[in-house]
Amino acid sequence: MSTTGAQAPDEFGLIAELFAPLSAGCPGALNLTDDAAFLAAEPGFDTVATMDAMVAGVHFLPDDPPELIARKLVRVNLSDLAAKGAVPRHLMLAAAFPKGTGMDWLRAFAEGLRQDVEEFGVSLIGGDTVATPGPLTLSLTALGRVEAGRGLRRSGAVPGDHVYVSGSIGDGALGLLAVQGRLAGLPPDAVATLAGRYRLPQPRIVLGPALVGLARASMDVSDGLVQDLGHICRVSGVSAVIEAERVPLSDAARAAVAMDQSLLALVLTGGDDYELLFTVPAGAARGIESLARRTGVALTRIGRIEAATQAAGVSVVDADGVVVPLPRGGWRHF
Numbered sequence: 001m002s003t004t005g006a007q008a009p010d011e012f013g014l015i016a017e018l019f020a021p022l023s024a025g026c027p028g029a030l031n032l033t034d035d036a037a038f039l040a041a042e043p044g045f046d047t048v049a050t051m052d053a054m055v056a057g058v059h060f061l062p063d064d065p066p067e068l069i070a071r072k073l074v075r076v077n078l079s080d081l082a083a084k085g086a087v088p089r090h091l092m093l094a095a096a097f098p099k100g101t102g103m104d105w106l107r108a109f110a111e112g113l114r115q116d117v118e119e120f121g122v123s124l125i126g127g128d129t130v131a132t133p134g135p136l137t138l139s140l141t142a143l144g145r146v147e148a149g150r151g152l153r154r155s156g157a158v159p160g161d162h163v164y165v166s167g168s169i170g171d172g173a174l175g176l177l178a179v180q181g182r183l184a185g186l187p188p189d190a191v192a193t194l195a196g197r198y199r200l201p202q203p204r205i206v207l208g209p210a211l212v213g214l215a216r217a218s219m220d221v222s223d224g225l226v227q228d229l230g231h232i233c234r235v236s237g238v239s240a241v242i243e244a245e246r247v248p249l250s251d252a253a254r255a256a257v258a259m260d261q262s263l264l265a266l267v268l269t270g271g272d273d274y275e276l277l278f279t280v281p282a283g284a285a286r287g288i289e290s291l292a293r294r295t296g297v298a299l300t301r302i303g304r305i306e307a308a309t310q311a312a313g314v315s316v317v318d319a320d321g322v323v324v325p326l327p328r329g330g331w332r333h334f
């Protein structure tokens with residue numbers, strides 16, 4: 001983290017200068033001058049709340065650009081709201097900045113927040129900033145809304161459902177390798193594409209709400225496709241089969257796997273994709289096709305839900321339908 005530039009002003013000055021402008025879309029936030037924000041309850045809607053924390057050295061590199069740290073923090077949270085079918089509305093930020101964090105760094109961080117507040121039409125309605133002797137630690141709470149009782153859960157999958165993912169899978173995990181300089185054999189534009197997908201994921205905020213009434217179970221892919229589908233299986237009391245050949249890869253990911261076949265395991269089990277993973281009744285294929293056209297987001301059927309097996313988990317099969325044994329917590333390549 002940069003320590004150049006003027007030292008930060010006191011907490012109140014910091015809030016007034018950097019964060020209060022981000023509350024403009026929500027009158028009840030009172031320009032961040034009060035102890036709390038006031039949100040009118042909206043009849044007919046459920047409020048959907050989620051929170052994700054990020055720690056320097058764990059979830060991002062301490063010298064990553066502050067704008068991108070801020071935007072990824074926003075986006076991973078909006079991805080969770082999208083997966084529940086919710087439209088994002090409000091954010092609350094708890095930030096523990098290392099002592100000596102410079103104003104330049106803080107301004108860049110706030111600028112990243114501003115860009116995404118604008119892009120996604122949300123407001124920062126409160127939070128807390130403190131100094132810490134430890135690493136930069138950020139926690140964001142995101143609030144959204146969905147028609148009462150219609151929010152999407154992990155628990156609705158039933159045997160016979162088809163399993164879909166949005167976009168492409170594996171770019172996040174490959175992007176981390178790209179950022180670390182570990183995909184040196186790949187063309188520079190592919191490396192840049194993957195790194196961009198890791199640093200600035202695209203939450204599916206239009207697709208998610210459009211899945212309400214269509215998807216039976218839904219979540220976002222943050223911990224890896226196989227593990228996350230396992231979460232749906234566990235709470236739904238079912239098992240699932242993924243057809244490896246169907247899993248959609250971007251051109252850049254395809255190039256990486258062509259270079260090194262062992263990276264296919266990372267594609268299936270790595271994290272940070274922030275795509276939506278959902279199940280629909282087998283008869284919903286037409287609705288899914290028209291939704292993909294309407295939203296401009298690729299939706300790919302990658303497998304099916306089956307009755308719970310003893311393993312109650314996810315199996316991956318190859319092109320011949322042969323089950324590929326999955327080592328605990330990971331995946332063995334072909």
Ligand SMILES: [Mg+2]
Pocket residue numbers: 079080083219220221222
């Ligand atoms: Mg999630």
